[in-house]
Amino acid sequence: MAEEMLNPIGYGGKAEKPLAPRLSSLRGKTIALLDIGFPNSNVFLDRIETLLKDRYGVATIVRHAKPSPTRMAKPEVRQDILSRCHGVVEAVSS
Amino acid sequence: MATASAATQTMPVDDPIEQLYERGVTDGFPVVPPTRERVERMLAGAPDCARDELIGTLGPCYGEATVEKIAINAVMAGCKPEYFPVVLAGVEALCDERLCAHGLNVTLFSAAPWAIINGPVRLQIGLNCGHNALGHGFRANATIGRALRLVVMNIGGARPHELTKATMGQPGQYSALIAENEEDSPWEPFHVERGFREDESAITLFAGGSPQQISDFQSRNAEQLLASIGFTMGGGLWNYKNYPLFGDTILVLSPEHAHTIAASGWSQKDVRQFLYDTVKKSVDDLKPGKDGGEGFGANILRTFEKSGLVVDGYVRKFRSPDSLLVVVAGGTAGRFSVAIPGWVADDLGSTPVTKRIQVSY
Numbered sequence: 001m002a003e004e005m006l007n008p009i010g011y012g013g014k015a016e017k018p019l020a021p022r023l024s025s026l027r028g029k030t031i032a033l034l035d036i037g038f039p040n041s042n043v044f045l046d047r048i049e050t051l052l053k054d055r056y057g058v059a060t061i062v063r064h065a066k067p068s069p070t071r072m073a074k075p076e077v078r079q080d081i082l083s084r085c086h087g088v089v090e091a092v093s094s
Numbered sequence: 095m096a097t098a099s100a101a102t103q104t105m106p107v108d109d110p111i112e113q114l115y116e117r118g119v120t121d122g123f124p125v126v127p128p129t130r131e132r133v134e135r136m137l138a139g140a141p142d143c144a145r146d147e148l149i150g151t152l153g154p155c156y157g158e159a160t161v162e163k164i165a166i167n168a169v170m171a172g173c174k175p176e177y178f179p180v181v182l183a184g185v186e187a188l189c190d191e192r193l194c195a196h197g198l199n200v201t202l203f204s205a206a207p208w209a210i211i212n213g214p215v216r217l218q219i220g221l222n223c224g225h226n227a228l229g230h231g232f233r234a235n236a237t238i239g240r241a242l243r244l245v246v247m248n249i250g251g252a253r254p255h256e257l258t259k260a261t262m263g264q265p266g267q268y269s270a271l272i273a274e275n276e277e278d279s280p281w282e283p284f285h286v287e288r289g290f291r292e293d294e295s296a297i298t299l300f301a302g303g304s305p306q307q308i309s310d311f312q313s314r315n316a317e318q319l320l321a322s323i324g325f326t327m328g329g330g331l332w333n334y335k336n337y338p339l340f341g342d343t344i345l346v347l348s349p350e351h352a353h354t355i356a357a358s359g360w361s362q363k364d365v366r367q368f369l370y371d372t373v374k375k376s377v378d379d380l381k382p383g384k385d386g387g388e389g390f391g392a393n394i395l396r397t398f399e400k401s402g403l404v405v406d407g408y409v410r411k412f413r414s415p416d417s418l419l420v421v422v423a424g425g426t427a428g429r430f431s432v433a434i435p436g437w438v439a440d441d442l443g444s445t446p447v448t449k450r451i452q453v454s455y
Binding site: 004005007008009010011012039067068069070071 | 110113114119127128129130133152155156157158159160162163166167170194196197198201244245248249250251394437438441442443444
């Protein structure tokens with residue numbers, strides 16, 4: 001006989017979320033680069049910016065940064081990326 | 095030849111322990127089934143709290159830590175109802191923004207929310223502060239820390255192979271708890287240093303890594319002993335090139351070591367100041383080189399100089415005397431202490447958080 005047990009889970013739904021739809025092309029798009037704050041991430045992202053523009057025809061790069069690797073991006077940063085960017089590269093280095 | 099009985103060949107489909115495993119709500123060990131009766135008994139351990147009271151929300155999934163949800167997880171961890179006020183205060187600390195539980199629960203650093211418990215509650219609920227203080231064998235120590243882990247998993251939504259990305263993990267992730275041995279300490283209790291009265295009980299959460307045991311059998315005064323402990327901490331915490339540490343550090347002194355230091359007339363404050371002043375490395379020794387690729391390049395060392403971290407060509411291991419948390423625990427025989435390195439601190443990460451434990455017995 002199964003006992004009635006109370007649910008220990010306190011958050012809604014599963015932690016895993018599906019990936020957003022992929023872009024078919026980067027040409028002419030606006031892409032955000034989110035620097036999460038590890039050492040040399042600016043060096044790494046500078047190179048990514050060049051590659052995205054020169055090799056893939058990205059029209060505009062929007063640069064943002066998290067306050068530190070351990071803290072979430074501020075709401076206004078997330079909102080800016082959502083409102084005017086087609087995609088985002090959240091990147092590290094070391 | 096003996097054969098397995100029929101009873102051992104079948105798995106009961108309604109075994110609650112197996113069902114809880116199937117639902118993925120355990121830490122890997124079996125949990126106590128949270129029946130309504132058991133949860134009600136747990137709630138009675140904190141009679142002044144309403145079951146739907148929201149203690150806080152907990153990242154990374156920002157689940158709501160209500161008193162009842164916490165009680166369910168405390169039952170599963172094996173807590174007695176009289177431990178529940180300690181668990182509630184611990185969850186209050188977990189949900190405090192300064193601890194940065196969101197980052198702590200998902201970082202590559204193998205962190206645990208180390209709990210330091212002080213005050214009369216330790217003896218009232220049977221927390222072990224003496225021999226094997228950081229180890230196994232005592233229900234209160236094992237289950238209070240475990241309850242915090244289950245809350246992190248089941249309310250915070252942090253599970254390994256999902257959002258928890260710790261590279262190595264560590265045994266303290268099952269339960270990480272230090273009850274201070276106030277009775278065998280030569281100094282005032284840790285929570286008194288943090289502004290509480292001695293007759294109050296408090297829990298401090300610290301975002302920490304794995305404990306490192308440090309032995310010293312020969313030193314006979316404060317300066318000798320702390321030079322030895324400091325040299326070991328200087329090399330062993332994070333990496334021997336990590337000067338300064340960008341986190342805080344717990345130093346758990348055994349009673350024998352604490353009394354050796356106190357016999358020289360030194361307080362905990364003197365311990366912190368001595369380690370801050372003496373554990374340092376020359377700038378040249380911090381550069382990557384023949385002793386390994388880790389270290390700081392010239393550009394980083396220049397930022398150290400600009401921010402005043404380089405003094406007379408040396409960089410200190412600890413950011414400030416206050417980045418060291420000195421606690422006394424363990425048995426009265428044995429010249430062993432323990433250092434626990436912290437995750438990154440302050441605006442970069444986590445600040446230790448202390449909460450009062452509301453004991454009503």
